[in-house]
Amino acid sequence: MSPVERARDGVARLRAWLAGARPAKGPDLLATRLLMLTVAFTAAVEILILAPSAASFHERWLRDRIQSAELASVGVEALPYSAVEPETAEQLLAIGGVQAVAVSDQGVLRLLLQAPQLPRTPDFIDLRNQGVGARLLDPWRTLVGHPDRSIRVRAAPRYRSGDYIEIVASAEPLKAELRTYLLNTLLLSLVISAAAGGLLYAALAMLVLRPLGRVTRSIERFAEDPHGPTEPPSDRADAIGRVERELARMQTEVRQSLQSRQRLVALGEAVARINHDLRNMLTSAQMASDRLASSADPQVARALPRLERALSRASTLATNVLDYGKSEEPAPERRRVPLKAAVLAAGEDADLDPAGVRLATTIPARAAVQADPDQLHRILVNLMRNARQAILNDPERDGRGRVEVSVRREGETCVVTLADDGPGIPPRLRERLFQPFVTGAKDGTGLGLAIARELAEAHGGELRLLDADGPGATFELRLPD
Known part of the structure; x- marks a missing residue:
């Protein structure tokens, strides 16, 4: 490959690289992906909010029932022999929202208020040493539980002495209140999350997507016309500002490289023509020097070696220039x-x-x-x-x-x-x-x-x-x- 062809090939490869670097036109996939990620993160935040909120509400409801039952048990023990009429017991249980109340004191369990026979064996929850996993799962067990499900709850007493107080309560009132609480919490958190996600997306669009769009348009314009005007970089001090400045610097270097290669094309064409003509001249001169070798003139004989060395150096120069101009x-x-x-x-x-x-x-x-x-x-x-x-x-x-x-x-x-x-x-x-x-x-x-x-x-x-x-x-x- 001649120097001219080598230079032209270099210009073609550079232009092909610029064309390959041009972003594909179409919908802005980055903005779409960013929006989808914002929605996904908002949903994750909803889950993180709802799960502990439901557990907290579930435990708080049970503790309220425990406290109501504990107060009722104090009134029952104040009666002679702790005797309570059935109608009074039902009223006390209804006020506390429970089905049975028992107190353990010094290892002795006493049933203070007892409701009629339950249709199902109650599920047991001990609030004194409940694990985190169980606390998080209990609300969802209540939401999907059987309509006749009851809960036997044990907790430490607050208003009286004893080892613990234990109640049995129906799960249906808890389920209804928990469903209402979760729905209200979900709606409120959705509003808050949507507002926060929208503000976050707007901030990212302004701080990231808009500057990237400007960089993309600059690359597209430069790929279409490397010698045309380019948008000056911003003075931002963050990573995007550095990208804009580096892009401007690279565009300047590529533009200079294109201009240099175009000059090399013109120079290569001139060198190729000069080299071709020079080699023809040297061939004629060497043929003439060969004929002078048979001359009997002593001055010609003395000058001939110098002439041959000069012709040899000139021929070597022309050959080396062409050899170096090869592509590879x-x-x-x-x-x-x-x-x-x-x-x-x-x-x-x-x-x-x-x-x-x-x-x-x-x-x-x-x-x-x-x-x-x-x-x-x-x-x-x-x-x-x-x-x-x-x-x-x-x-x-x-x-x-x-x-x-x-x-x-x-x-x-x-x-x-x-x-x-x-x-x-x-x-x-x-x-x-x-x-x-x-x-x-x-x-x-x-x-x-x-x-x-x-x-x-x-x-x-x-x-x-x-x-x-x-x-x-x-x-x-x-x-x-």
Whole structure:
């Protein structure tokens, strides 16, 4: 893929991302879900209110019956021999709303007032040590109980001595009053809960839904027209305010990225045309230099090597620019590569010469690594060529130097170290050395190291510059097996 196609593809992917980020139009599901949650929470609050309220009313009703019966029992005991006429007993029981009254004193149970025979065995409730679960369940047992159901209630006396006082009362009056109480409580709590839920929903709509709607509309408008006007963020200090400001910042960065990519498209088209024409010119110049090689003119013979080197550098520059403009390097096809043979072949292609910049190796004969042979060759050639150019550009070296390559194993990692005795890397370039178009050489492109690192990372390894005390530069290539 050419640089122009790469830039166009980047713009298309960015626009596709913006289109995918656009929220789907339709009913506001968030508002609907929020309303449903408000209703559900209101219902839960109703249950939490009704259950303890019913238990409290149920217990209070029973204690009122106990107190009425206790007062009646005091009057009965005041009579001689605690004798009560049947009619008087019925009146006292009717006043207390009970069917029977008994008192336990020092372990002796005395039946003070007794009603006629009951049709069903009463259910027993001891208010002295009743558990929370039983208190909550008793009202609902009363509501669904049999019409002839009675309740035998035991509690500690308040107005007289004794261990406890016990009554038997019909459950029907309690059921009727409990039903009326629950209905009134339900209606009142519904009104209160509805008002509270409505206020809560209105507050959430104002504080959350409205700002989110503004953010959503901003995203939609930006997706439709990234270069159009955008709504400025609010000055809120909460999380939504931060979201609005971050969205505005991201929109600005995306807009700048779109503009930058559009400029890269135009620049890529120009570079592609210039590169194409330049390569044609270089081809013609190389053909002319080949014909000049047969000239007997001594001045031509002296100038010809310089011309060939200049043409070679120009051709390398054009090739590297096009290589770097590719969309992606192909995935490495790993195979077992003998390292010594690979280093020697790379040194030959990097123009290392025993008479000038020579190659020295300390590599075991059987050393090998699992790597893509072509990509490993490109990494080594780029490193060696950079080392050679650095030595040749040093006026104090007179074109002579050495590039030393060594190999060692660290567990499952093969470490290739390449060191030269050139002038080294200037401190100002060390941190940016592997960035494209960063170079310290006058005739370099600044792409060799960037391509080499990209190829090393494609293998799951890394390429880095080691700190060195003396002159020269030392690179370490780590490749996993």
